[in-house]
Amino acid sequence: MYKTPCSRLSGFVGVSVKQKLAQNVPRCNQIARSLIQLHRREPSNWLTYQHLNFLKRQYVSKNTGELHQRAIPKQAPALIIVDERDDSIERQVERIPTINPAATDAAPQPEDGTHKPQTEFSHLKPTAENAAVQNVSASCKAGSPDEPPHVQVETEEEKQARLDRQWKQLKVDRADLPDIYARLSKIKLTALVVTTAAAGFAMAPVPFDPIIFFVSSLGTGLASCAANSINQYFEMPFDSNMNRTKNRPLVRGQISPLHAVSFALACGVPGVALLTLAVNPLTGFLGALNIFLYTCCYTPLKRLSITNTWVGAVVGAIPPVMGWTAATGCLEPGALLLGGFLYSWQFPHFNALSWNLREDYSRGGYRMMSVTHPTMCKRVALRHSLGLIGLSTLAPVLDVTTWTFPIISLPINLYISYLAFRFYHKGDRSSARKLFFCSLWHLPMLLLLALTCKKYSRNQEGATLPAASLPLTLPAN
């Protein structure tokens, strides 16, 4: 029942992190197994430890890896890595079994002619499904214990026994709660959202106030946790059917839906209240708006129309705006510009990501551009990559950064545009993957460069500021 690593890392936590993890997958398996023996818990609970193990590794890698920022979630199912390694780890990973109707792989069963298909399947087309029944019944452990060949009986029974052991009582152990909550709130994604908000705060042209910074980051984090939990609460059956999201707490039945909603309320209400009361009402309003947009607009829209991507891009753009308004208290063009960066960045990022997940989306019933309007998907990605160049040029015009910024950010912007262009023309898996990975480091680099080029003096002459701050306008090298 091993699960592919980093279930919910929708590209945010550096897929490079996951690359490392991907390579370490077999080792992790062994580590997990040794953990089982060490621990006194039942073996059927080892998934938790494996997961904890992975979380630990992910955190460690994250600290040593680059900073990857990502805005509030879009259902960005990642895991191009899963696709790449499908063949090699098929045996280890419990993939969602694809039901094979033609079942040409099934070895001819000796009892084919004599064995009556299970009654359950008699409702389905029996003739075409006969072989399928054999396959599926084998995996279903639909138990008629009197299968003739001995070998098969044992396999059936073993499988049956193994699966019977997997019935667990829905008892929430206090010790498990932190892990469950971390997964419920998509803690890594939340961390990245908080980072983008922090970047927004840092870019605001006001003296840095550490207390407000901390409070606003905390509030943003809590709001993000709430939004993510509600998202998982809504999407439980869909998550069960996608490889990447199979291990979420609600899908696995580790907590009840009411528990998840209570957790969301317990995070969301204090978070928004903190933002409203301790920071300023505008930031609180933006936080609440973002939660609403994400849970009530983006999440349902994912299954109804492709406009979900645009809504998701707005959801991602709001945290830096929140950071800025937390610092300055008002909505300025600079804030909107930062939001614009995140908004435009979402498209090459998400469109490239979703390109390789079309089968999962189709089966799960998600309406994404990559499936329904592939040409538009590529075009939009290219358009917004080019738009990033335009936005970078707009930054000094709005007095957010100096004129150095568009110049030094030109190389990375051109590179991502080049990859988007290739994606537009070739439109294959590898170009999509390249574009996606580029987007992962592109955003942090961009924000970092913007930070180093931050314009500290609003006044062109800088007369009101002490002379000591003037050198700060040059990038600190």
Added chain:
Amino acid sequence: MAARTAAAAGRSSCRSFCPSSLRLSAAVGSSRLCTQVAQKDKLVKRSAYRPEPSSTHDWVGPPNPLSNLRPIVYHIPENETELEKRLRNLRQETEDWNHNFWAKQNITFSKEKEAFIISQLKAKGLTLRDEDGRRRSLSSEEMAVFYKSFLDKNRLRHANYNKEWYRRNFTITLLMARVTLNSVWRTVSERDSSKKNGTPTS
């Protein structure tokens, strides 16, 4: 069926080792599943084994291979109230409905995917298997045509499922909240009344 109940009886002894130490403070989502429900659900077969419902906690099983959803055996507390019974039935019914939808969805998807691959290969004049005996597969661009058509065909069905799922989810959660509040209230008032009874009469 006899085999199943026998297996269940044999295994229920194994289950008793789990002490219900951490009782959920509010008997959330109480429901006892009657095995008759499983029998009613003939269309898409679920796992043959289901543990007996306990009185304190739900049982959560392994994911069903067809629908990838986990079956739950809801627990039935002693003195189950009307509300709790309603909740349990609703949850069970939703679970069955969900399972049917997804099983059907997955099966249909696989079937249509196979049919598509075969028809495409035929159109290209290729056999299903290549020289090594391995199955030929289409490129992702070719498959994308199928994915798009699958989504478009099932658009209305998905939209309806969505609406229904959200409605049921909300109802279940609200009911759960009511049950929880009720049982908390009951516990509190029982404790109060037992305190009153416990005080020595003078």
